[in-house]
Amino acid sequence: MxxxxxxxxxxxxxxxxxxxxxxxxxxxxxxxxxxxxxxxxxxxxxxxxxxxxxxxxxxxxxxxxxxxxxxxxxxxxxxxxxxxxxxxxGSPGRDLKQMLLTSRKIRVVRSGPRKGTRYLIIPFQWGTPGTKTFGSQVMTSSVHRLWKSGSLRPSAIIGMGQRMGGYGHIVPQRRYDWGDRLQAGQVQNKHMVGMVNFRTPGGRGGAAHSQYLTFRVMAEDSKGWIAKAxxxxxxxxxxxxxxxxxxxxxxxxxxxxxxxxxxxxxxx
Structure with missing residues (x-):
């Protein structure tokens, strides 16, 4: 542009x-x-x-x-x-699943009744209480306290590798040391289930050192994924x-x- x-x-x-x-x-x-x-x-x-x-x-x-x-x-x-x-x-409304037609990072279901279905794993970042730039993606105070208590182990990116994308391209892939994920019994908002905390090794917390993410799968047969204008x-x-x-x-x-x-x- x-x-x-x-x-x-x-x-x-x-x-x-x-x-x-x-x-x-x-x-x-x-x-x-x-x-x-x-x-x-x-x-x-x-x-x-x-x-x-x-x-x-x-x-x-x-x-x-x-x-x-x-x-x-x-x-x-x-x-x-x-x-x-x-x-x-601004931007017009659009069907986000159109990305599945062009993204080199797509994955393909390899077996089962959905074999051949293309999909992407989409991260969603969450803000901590009081932040104003995440819209509705702000965790509750109780969830934030749970993460800060130290009872849940954070995740970390430990390196980079490669994998074969769904269209035959070699694409970069991060290697993770996965920590704990929020379980259904720990949160009232179902959208927070599966949340992980990525913490920079040795980081002291805060936005520069810590991110809270959930992940959703966007497949070509998924409902929704229509972005509003x-x-x-x-x-x-x-x-x-x-x-x-x-x-x-x-x-x-x-x-x-x-x-x-x-x-x-x-x-x-």
Whole structure:
């Protein structure tokens, strides 16, 4: 996907005269910095006026928003995240089982009445109580206490290997040291059954060292797996809409001041 970029117009100046417009150069820099900061703020969770709040589980979108100077009066504010366009414009509803037609990681049932059925194992990450970026995927306080009690052994990724995918491709495969899984008698929410805690060896916990996951099988004969349409959050467009009148006024005032300085200099 192309980078998501927005631009603001700067008054055109004759070639060779831009160095004589220091106030305009400063105004352009300040507008770019302010726009960059506003977009970052939306990405970090500030409500986008008229649209839903952006939630981030990894911070990848926030880190992808950058600013670069391309000329004396030219700055570029952009996101190079692959999912930036989806956050900006939203996505249509879709049948997730279509992934079974293209994913190299599919598996195939080898025996039994469902022999030949294609499937994928889909992980679902759970938030701890109080987190706001996991929607309904937040564990209860009692389940969180159970994991923190130390009575359940965490799982860990211990290496990487390879396996044959369902379409004949060699695909990477993690090797696991599996710990305990939540059992039906330990939770009231059936969707938490089978939950594991992946803990970085030697990690002290927290989001940087610990993840809570459940797994579901998506097969071509499964019911459901229809993703609802997601409306756009429009953080970049909203930033432009907020900044445009401020930028145009700042550029106009800066240009006028620079012209006054030039005229005073020529009058001497």
């Amino acid at each position: 192309d980078d998501l970029v927005f631009t603001l117009n700067v008054p055109s100046l004759p070639i060779g005269l831009r160095a004589g417009f220091p106030n305009l150069a400063h105004a352009v820099e300040r507008v770019a910095q302010t726009a960059h900061a506003k977009w970052l703020s939306f990405a970090a969770g500030e409500p986008v006026p008229g649209h839903s709040q952006i939630g981030s589980r990894t911070g990848a979108y926030l880190r992808s928003i950058k600013m670069e100077q391309r000329g004396e009066l030219s700055y570029r504010v952009f996101s190079d995240a692959p999912h930036a366009k989806g956050i900006e414009e 997601v409306p756009g959050r429009w953080p970049a467009r909203t930033t432009v809409e907020l900044m445009r009148p401020l930028a145009e006024r700042a550029f106009k005032e800066a240009c006028e001041e620079d012209v006054r300085i030039i005229l005073r200099g020529t009058a001497k």
